[in-house]
Amino acid sequence: MSRYWSDFVNGLEPYIPGEQPLDPAVIKLNTNENPYGPSPKSLKAITDCANQQLRLYPCPDSKELKNTIADYYELSPDQIFVGNGSDEVLAHAFNGLFRKTQPVLFPDITYSFYPVFCRLYDISYHQIPLAENFYLQLEQYCRPNGGIIFPNPNAPTGRFLDLNNIENLLREVTNSVVVVDEAYVDFGGASCAALIPNYDNLLVVHTLSKSRSLAGLRIGYAMGSSSLINGLNRVKNSFNSYPLSRIQAAAAVASFKDNTYFENTIKKVVVSRLDLTGELKTLGFEVVPSMANFLLVTHPKVSANSLYERLRANDILVRHFDRPRIDSYIRITVGNNAQNRALTQCLSSIVKSV
Numbered sequence: 001m002s003r004y005w006s007d008f009v010n011g012l013e014p015y016i017p018g019e020q021p022l023d024p025a026v027i028k029l030n031t032n033e034n035p036y037g038p039s040p041k042s043l044k045a046i047t048d049c050a051n052q053q054l055r056l057y058p059c060p061d062s063k064e065l066k067n068t069i070a071d072y073y074e075l076s077p078d079q080i081f082v083g084n085g086s087d088e089v090l091a092h093a094f095n096g097l098f099r100k101t102q103p104v105l106f107p108d109i110t111y112s113f114y115p116v117f118c119r120l121y122d123i124s125y126h127q128i129p130l131a132e133n134f135y136l137q138l139e140q141y142c143r144p145n146g147g148i149i150f151p152n153p154n155a156p157t158g159r160f161l162d163l164n165n166i167e168n169l170l171r172e173v174t175n176s177v178v179v180v181d182e183a184y185v186d187f188g189g190a191s192c193a194a195l196i197p198n199y200d201n202l203l204v205v206h207t208l209s210k211s212r213s214l215a216g217l218r219i220g221y222a223m224g225s226s227s228l229i230n231g232l233n234r235v236k237n238s239f240n241s242y243p244l245s246r247i248q249a250a251a252a253v254a255s256f257k258d259n260t261y262f263e264n265t266i267k268k269v270v271v272s273r274l275d276l277t278g279e280l281k282t283l284g285f286e287v288v289p290s291m292a293n294f295l296l297v298t299h300p301k302v303s304a305n306s307l308y309e310r311l312r313a314n315d316i317l318v319r320h321f322d323r324p325r326i327d328s329y330i331r332i333t334v335g336n337n338a339q340n341r342a343l344t345q346c347l348s349s350i351v352k353s354v
């Protein structure tokens, strides 16, 4: 609190991101980063960009990147919006598409930035509880609303909902915007970008932070009808005309053009997710089935907080959410083989000591 702040700022409850320790020896399994690093082609594109041209502003519409993404998903460039991380894209979507009289609907257990955006833009919201086992039941979203948003796969559960369910929802909900946050869809899910030509009110949001391993560069994008994209452009151009630097745009374009590298790293993460699931179950953990690059797990004998603290004491960071329904779980990012081995060894000694 400060007397210099407006009442509005005093009332905000900002999002708290996972910790980024300075010590590189820490095994970071807390923010769902990709252990394999960006494509060498992205790294080359970055160094190729580091020249006198940086004196010039970037293209305000990131045209080359929009063309590249449009080609990749068989859409047209006016169906693509890009921003400084998908968090920024989501913020513009809340601001531009969700400020209605009816409340915005999202699950009770989901990405915790959504209620933060609602408070920032003074949007009323209603959280719909996930069913047992963290199933997302979209039938419950067919009620008056000012917009609907959910991640698919959901975060932090990892559960994936197939496209039939989403299409059924879109058949019912025609007067408000449905945003599907597909931050983790590349790890085995199917994107509902394929539904965009049939549904004007569907916005699909992606990030290059997870599957494309560019979290440090901050690049996200949205795909939807040109009318939704135009709305986002109006908000963006009232806020920051140049959200992506020349370096961000060049690295992103190169990432989409290196599909072999992309597919190989995804494959490795998916194999590790399956291996890790098996090993954790052997140690007595319950593992929520995940289509993402993380696992939500609980152990019948050791509390989540004590798992978190004891891993941390061994320089392994995971995430523990002190929130109803998931406070007995920890969320573990799937790492590389060495990281996963260190994790399972440490968990094995913790579990055996009780």
Ligand SMILES: *Cc1c(COP(=O)(O)O)cnc(C)c1O
Residues within 6 Å of the ligand: 084, 085, 086, 087, 088, 111, 151, 155, 181, 183, 206, 207, 208, 209, 215, 218, 219, 220
């Ligand atoms: C990581 C994540 C994001 C944000 O990604 P950035 O592009 O790094 O801002 C958005 N939504 C969900 C569900 C995420 O997990």
